[in-house]
Amino acid sequence: MVFSSLTFLYFFLPLSLVFHYASKNDLYRNITLTIFSLVFYAWAEPFWIFLMVFTAILNYGAGLFIEQRSGSHYAKIAMISTVVVNLLLLIAFKYGGFLYDNLNYFISLPFDKPTNTLPIGISFYTFMVISYIVDIYRREIKAQRNPLNFLMFISLFQHLVAGPIVRYSQIEAQIARRKVDWSQLSSGVTRFSIGLFKKVAIANVAGVLVDKYLNTQLFELSSVESWFGILMFSVQLYFDFSGYSDMAIGLAKLFGFDFHENFRHPYAAVSVADFYRRWHISLGKFFRDYVYIPMGGNRKYHDRNIFVVWFLTGFWHGANWNFALWGAYFGILMILEKHMKFILDKTPRIFKHSYTLLLIVFSRALFYFTDFKQLRYFVGNLFYSTNNSTSGLKSDISAHIFWFALVVLFCIPWDEIFHKEHQFRVKAEKSYLYLQPFVNACLIFISTMLLVNATFNPFLYTRF
Amino acid sequence: MNKKINVLLFFTVLFGFPLLTLLLPKVDYSEDEKRKLAQFPVFSWESYLAGHWTNKIDKYFDDHFPFRRALISWTPLFHAAKGFESKNEERVVVFKRKGKSPKEQAKAEIRDTLTFLDEFEENFSGAMVIIDGCVYPMGAGSPKMGKAFASMVSEYAQRFPEIRVFSAVAPLSSAFIPVEKYRHYNTKNRNSLLAIKNNLTNGAIFSDVFEELNNHSRTKLYFGTDHHWKPIGAYYAYVAFCKSAGIQPVPLTKMTKKVKYNFVGTMYQYTKDPTVKAHPDTMEYWEPQVETVATNLGSQSTTKGTSAKVFYETSSGGNTYSTFLGGDHPLMRIQTSVKNGKKAVVVKNSMGNAFAVYLISHYEEVWVVDLRYSKQNLAKIIREQHINDLVFAVGMYAAMSNGTIGMMRRLAFQGGTAEKGTKALKNTTRLGTDSIK
Numbered sequence: 001m002v003f004s005s006l007t008f009l010y011f012f013l014p015l016s017l018v019f020h021y022a023s024k025n026d027l028y029r030n031i032t033l034t035i036f037s038l039v040f041y042a043w044a045e046p047f048w049i050f051l052m053v054f055t056a057i058l059n060y061g062a063g064l065f066i067e068q069r070s071g072s073h074y075a076k077i078a079m080i081s082t083v084v085v086n087l088l089l090l091i092a093f094k095y096g097g098f099l100y101d102n103l104n105y106f107i108s109l110p111f112d113k114p115t116n117t118l119p120i121g122i123s124f125y126t127f128m129v130i131s132y133i134v135d136i137y138r139r140e141i142k143a144q145r146n147p148l149n150f151l152m153f154i155s156l157f158q159h160l161v162a163g164p165i166v167r168y169s170q171i172e173a174q175i176a177r178r179k180v181d182w183s184q185l186s187s188g189v190t191r192f193s194i195g196l197f198k199k200v201a202i203a204n205v206a207g208v209l210v211d212k213y214l215n216t217q218l219f220e221l222s223s224v225e226s227w228f229g230i231l232m233f234s235v236q237l238y239f240d241f242s243g244y245s246d247m248a249i250g251l252a253k254l255f256g257f258d259f260h261e262n263f264r265h266p267y268a269a270v271s272v273a274d275f276y277r278r279w280h281i282s283l284g285k286f287f288r289d290y291v292y293i294p295m296g297g298n299r300k301y302h303d304r305n306i307f308v309v310w311f312l313t314g315f316w317h318g319a320n321w322n323f324a325l326w327g328a329y330f331g332i333l334m335i336l337e338k339h340m341k342f343i344l345d346k347t348p349r350i351f352k353h354s355y356t357l358l359l360i361v362f363s364r365a366l367f368y369f370t371d372f373k374q375l376r377y378f379v380g381n382l383f384y385s386t387n388n389s390t391s392g393l394k395s396d397i398s399a400h401i402f403w404f405a406l407v408v409l410f411c412i413p414w415d416e417i418f419h420k421e422h423q424f425r426v427k428a429e430k431s432y433l434y435l436q437p438f439v440n441a442c443l444i445f446i447s448t449m450l451l452v453n454a455t456f457n458p459f460l461y462t463r464f
Numbered sequence: 465m466n467k468k469i470n471v472l473l474f475f476t477v478l479f480g481f482p483l484l485t486l487l488l489p490k491v492d493y494s495e496d497e498k499r500k501l502a503q504f505p506v507f508s509w510e511s512y513l514a515g516h517w518t519n520k521i522d523k524y525f526d527d528h529f530p531f532r533r534a535l536i537s538w539t540p541l542f543h544a545a546k547g548f549e550s551k552n553e554e555r556v557v558v559f560k561r562k563g564k565s566p567k568e569q570a571k572a573e574i575r576d577t578l579t580f581l582d583e584f585e586e587n588f589s590g591a592m593v594i595i596d597g598c599v600y601p602m603g604a605g606s607p608k609m610g611k612a613f614a615s616m617v618s619e620y621a622q623r624f625p626e627i628r629v630f631s632a633v634a635p636l637s638s639a640f641i642p643v644e645k646y647r648h649y650n651t652k653n654r655n656s657l658l659a660i661k662n663n664l665t666n667g668a669i670f671s672d673v674f675e676e677l678n679n680h681s682r683t684k685l686y687f688g689t690d691h692h693w694k695p696i697g698a699y700y701a702y703v704a705f706c707k708s709a710g711i712q713p714v715p716l717t718k719m720t721k722k723v724k725y726n727f728v729g730t731m732y733q734y735t736k737d738p739t740v741k742a743h744p745d746t747m748e749y750w751e752p753q754v755e756t757v758a759t760n761l762g763s764q765s766t767t768k769g770t771s772a773k774v775f776y777e778t779s780s781g782g783n784t785y786s787t788f789l790g791g792d793h794p795l796m797r798i799q800t801s802v803k804n805g806k807k808a809v810v811v812k813n814s815m816g817n818a819f820a821v822y823l824i825s826h827y828e829e830v831w832v833v834d835l836r837y838s839k840q841n842l843a844k845i846i847r848e849q850h851i852n853d854l855v856f857a858v859g860m861y862a863a864m865s866n867g868t869i870g871m872m873r874r875l876a877f878q879g880g881t882a883e884k885g886t887k888a889l890k891n892t893t894r895l896g897t898d899s900i901k
Contacts, residue, residue, distance in 0.1 A: 001522075006522075007521065010481045046518075186466075219748050386725070386746050401547035436470055437466060437470040437473045441477060448477075450539060452535040453535065
């Protein structure tokens with residue numbers, strides 16, 4: 001089940017809210033939320049739910065053991081072995097086929113290629129349990145004693161399928177007891193409505209254009225069309241994922257949780273490093289805290305650490321060499337930026353912003369094309385194409401001109417331009433308060449209308 | 465207060481729709497979609513574990529959503545609000561029937577300057593739409609003529625039961641006009657071609673060229689300045705043929721790719737529209753990696769003729785499409801390095817030129833018969849050359865005209881060496897040739 005489906009919106013969500021708020025008892029609420037989360041997962045993944053429950057049991061036990069033996073070698077061994085088992089499960093299920101293909105290229109393997117489907121959300125919940133185990137080992141958090149509460153933390157439907165990667169420390173208190181007031185509910189409603197609209201009315205519309213311009217015979221594309229196609233993919237990717245994160249954060253608020261922000265207007269970034277401080281923040285922080293800093297951070301082998309982190313980030317996104325290439329591309333860019341900082345500091349903001357956007361949009365090609373032949377052809381096409389026809393493009397641009405304006409409006413970091421005390425912002429927020437309920441209702445209505453009309457509606461990030 | 469309104473309004477919508485789903489009367493059939501709406505699925509572990517049960521529930525909710533019909537009908541308002549619709553440089557030009565005005569005489573002169581004349585120029589009259597420099601004919605054949613074409617192909621299948629007879633008719637480019645309001649031409653083309661499929665008998669095989677092209681309609685399959693399909697369009701027709709013939713199509717990556725630029729073809733000559741001239745076509749084409757010896761044969765001999773080629777690298781300008789087989793020749797024999805003993809005859813008009821060249825990967829000999837110009841007896845060729853497959857690879861205009869259908873019938877009887885055929889076939893042949901006159 002995905003958030004942007006009629007079944008979720010008008011069947012699962014109302015039912016889960018009714019059951020959750022039927023009693024004020026915390027234990028009852030946790031039980032119903034866990035059951036609904038398991039149903040949510042089992043809806044799409046009837047079989048691999050056992051893997052998720054196994055992961056929860058394993059890490060629940062390991063967490064208690066590590067805390068009990070805190071400071072001893074046993075704790076270290078238990079921490080390392082639990083992290084390794086978690087990673088091995090991730091590798092086996094996500095990278096099994098990829099490893100098989102690559103090993104089989106050099107040595108003929110005596111068994112068949114694994115053909116399992118990728119368990120939904122495995123990349124997200126594996127990182128969540130790793131952070132949980134390492135944080136207990138570091139004595140930054142206390143292990144959860146109640147197995148039900150721990151299962152709820154792992155399986156919360158709000159983050160299970162496509163993140164964000166929620167740290168235990170962020171919601172530890174809310175797991176035990178949640179207070180919900182009108183303000184939090186209202187904030188959740190607004191966030192969810194915006195997220196749904198971003199997914200359905202922007203990402204899906206961009207998806208149609210992506211399909212038209214990239215999922216085609218590449219030799220038919222002119223350079224301008226190629227750039228347009230990859231720009232639309234950048235739009236789709238951002239609105240798809242940030243829309244999902246908005247919905248997750250909004251839904252969490254409706255049930256009394258506070259998730260951290262996962263996006264902060266990334267397309268307003270003025271450097272590649274700045275971009276990734278704004279994009280998929282929970283993943284960036286995970287790699288920072290559990291890979292980059294333990295490897296030495298900026299104290300020793302800084303360049304190597306940056307490169308390794310980005311190479312791994314690339315692989316996290318998918319079991320294919322193009323994702324590794326994508327990671328390496330950013331690793332190199334980050335290192336170059338670090339060494340060229342003195343130039344960037346003196347560069348006018350508009351140039352820094354343009355440079356960042358260009359590199360980010362270009363990187364989407366590495367993300368989109370899993371076939372290297374196609375990728376090479378497409379990259380060539382970006383700079384030179386034998387076809388110079390742009391007739392279809394012109395009509396597509398004019399047919400989406402207001403929609404593009406909306407995309408730009410959503411990408412502008414208004415909250416950074418007008419700080420909290422800014423007079424204009426204070427006035428605007430005050431007036432908007434009256435409009436907000438109706439704007440949200442409109443967003444929900446438009447999204448529902450498009451969902452009723454649509455049949456094709458997958459979330460891109462569920463494949464990770 | 466506003467926060468409460470915000471939450472309550474959201475919950476009203478959130479709970480309102482499910483309540484209406486329960487309260488409103490159930491509809492089992494959608495008139496607009498002409499289909500039965502999804503039923504609530506019966507649970508079984510097998511269905512659940514395969515993911516079917518939950519999928520069916522999703523479909524059930526989708527199908528029975530309150531005011532579904534109204535919501536669907538309002539969706540175009542959202543799409544219209546995204547920008548300006550119909551911003552294309554679009555205009556419709558109408559051509560009168562030939563010979564009816566001095567203008568038509570001028571057009572006849574234009575035709576004389578063209579290297580490859582065929583029934584398109586001969587027969588076409590009517591409207592064309594020019595969108596951003598690309599010309600599309602506003603026609604789509606008819607199911608009635610599809611039936612007539614199917615009847616002719618079926619007669620060949622009846623007469624030559626020892627060989628496979630294929631119908632591989634190309635739709636018009638009107639099927640793929642990239643503007644929503646002309647979408648109905650897609651359905652019309654499909655219906656005309658489906659009429660062929662539904663009326664083929666005697667084991668004649670239908671190659672679903674339309675479906676294959678339609679699956680790739682995002683790609684530009686036809687030239688904008690010419691009435692032919694692009695080599696990529698012909699390739700998908702070849703894929704459709706391969707599927708129906710049970711052979712594996714050669715991927716484009718296994719062929720040698722070449723490109724020709726600045727092709728301004730018949731449609732410009734026909735329309736003289738400056739926007740068409742301003743959008744010359746680029747022709748990318750693929751040569752199968754097969755050695756060939758091609759011979760253009762005259763009206764008598766099936767062995768002696770003049771040397772020819774499958775691909776004419778030097779064809780350029782207005783003759784770019786003549787790259788394939790050098791344009792239209794009455795009869796061409798292509799011998800290939802594929803030594804599998806299989807032979808095919810392709811009966812074609814000019815649309816078939818770009819198609820026939822792909823077949824050299826699968827046959828030891830390919831005989832290319834131009835339905836308009838060949839003087840040799842097709843029945844004799846089939847018998848004497850031990851042909852395995854006979855393919856009618858023509859454009860829509862050849863398949864949808866009594867005149868050209870008659871020409872295709874006549875191929876089996878002409879040249880004074882016709883073999884004995886059925887009485888019915890002879891009669892229909894006469895009718896066909898009569899209609900040409």
